[in-house]
Amino acid sequence: MEPAKAGHRIALDCMGGDMGPSEAVAAVALALKDGLVGPDDRITLVGNEEVLRLLAREHRFRPGGRVDIHPAAGIVLPDDAPMGVLKGKKDASMLVALELLREGKVDAVVSTGNTKVLVGAGTIRLRTMEGAERPALAAIMPRRQGHFVLLDVGANPEATPEHLVHNAVMGRVYAQSALGIAEPRVGLLTVGTEEGKGGARINRTHEALKAMGDRVRYVGPVEGFDVFGDVCDVVVTDGFTGNIIIKTLEGLVYMVRDMVGPKVRYNPVYLAGGIAMFPLLRELKGHLKPERYGGAPLLGLNGIVMKAHGSSNRHGIASAIRLGREALEAGAGRRMREELAAANAVMAGLPPA
């Protein structure tokens, strides 16, 4: 007889987001209401006990139900550095949530807090999973049709070819659970698609990915303008390039919005035009689904850690909870360890660089 399915246990760091713990708790209510978590799953709110009790009561979470509270007095601030937090803020909600994961008391952590601290403290406390050397942050990005996974967007700025191959296999497993693509196509981001461009590091990675054969559906090198086309579902890069890409793209979007916005608001002709365009913008936003994919997992650690944008509202946080739960449901951790082992075996068999 099989044991009764225990469900997944997710800890939510409620104190790190720009919108505060009330939005985090509202996200949990939303996740329960919309069925983003299963009936057997449990969510642990981590943070200031009094505040969380009050909020839990507001949302009518019953004691002993699917939501419980784990107290943590401290808060990680946006300017905190990882080492300072690890030494001086052991009671911070983010560290307490990571500790619950390390001790096996939960299966995943979701946090809207300081990315640098989450990456640094997560890596030190949880350690990298067997077969991986460094973690990678994986963002889900919109493209013409659907979405793609871009990784690493900032965890490991100095990636070796081995790290890039690890990013490829971890990103592939994540794209399976998050995007529901059975056999995601993997591309290696570089500056020219012919072999021999992009430097020794890219060439070595390219050779290793080719050598993976059927284990990775590798489509080869891809360039910057390919990523928004229907070329591949996982775009592999280092944490330096990936972080600069997402921040530059975000910067461009904000610049255009700031240039257009005030003019549309104060000019009656533009305003009329803007109102006529509104359904289109809404449709565009619906297609891009920023809130459906509001979390970026820190892949390659012992345990699922989801980073949600600091400015996330309840929908963004609920989406991060959903993505974390889907990764657990798909057994992403176990599958990544298997794929990492296979990738390392292939790399060990390659002739020296």
Add this chain to the structure above:
Amino acid sequence: MEPAKAGHRIALDCMGGDMGPSEAVAAVALALKDGLVGPDDRITLVGNEEVLRLLAREHRFRPGGRVDIHPAAGIVLPDDAPMGVLKGKKDASMLVALELLREGKVDAVVSTGNTKVLVGAGTIRLRTMEGAERPALAAIMPRRQGHFVLLDVGANPEATPEHLVHNAVMGRVYAQSALGIAEPRVGLLTVGTEEGKGGARINRTHEALKAMGDRVRYVGPVEGFDVFGDVCDVVVTDGFTGNIIIKTLEGLVYMVRDMVGPKVRYNPVYLAGGIAMFPLLRELKGHLKPERYGGAPLLGLNGIVMKAHGSSNRHGIASAIRLGREALEAGAGRRMREELAAANAVMAGLPPA
């Protein structure tokens, strides 16, 4: 008594652009008409002699005037690789134009041709200028107010700290001539602005730029979303990251255009809105001035080489001619050599990494 000012001599590779030699020759007519080149300057059209003679006659360039023709039978194609061209296409218009520059028969080359071949063949034929080890492609990008120089956008993907410092001083001199900023602010693109982020290569570059003191108005590390703000006028990065940035941004712009365009065209409500928005879009385009800054110089070679986008129309090519002429007028080559020597002296005095 001073010698009579001889003017600047610019060779235009007429055969490499997507729109063909007629657009290149039309660009020259435009540059003359709009005074983008001075009365003493001369432009040499390089390419198929018969075609160019016909086009020159159409535009009524008189023989012995400011425009002459230098024949070149071959053409560099978009898929050509640098070594193949250097070995097998010695008569290609791009190579012939570079040869005129190498022999001192012209002062600058403008080409719309294959970037990889221009970088590769330019570096091998002209060699890097004294004090520089690698060339860098410098693009002019729009920001909220005005423009900034981003370099390297693709010439040298594997930049060392020395190369990045060279990019900083060359970009500074170019921003002076191209953007007319007396003392451009220089920022180093990275993934976190606190010291110690971004890896050893960025830290070493950061230390060297700080050690430059008053020679470079260095504002420190900048992140991806800073570049569109009013933080710095020269953004320094390696050719791998820079190339991926410009191609990703271009990809995003095209994606949004492709998603919005057809809907606006075929839906009467959107169409009305789109027409109302048209003056705003035109204003936005005027602010971004894509055609005013249609050329990216390949800095660090012995001679000014301007790369114009392959899809450039006459306005884009004329802009590249103007930018090349302004760099010549400002003595950019001499000034870069001076600044490179000073930077190398500062770096030689730094404690070993």
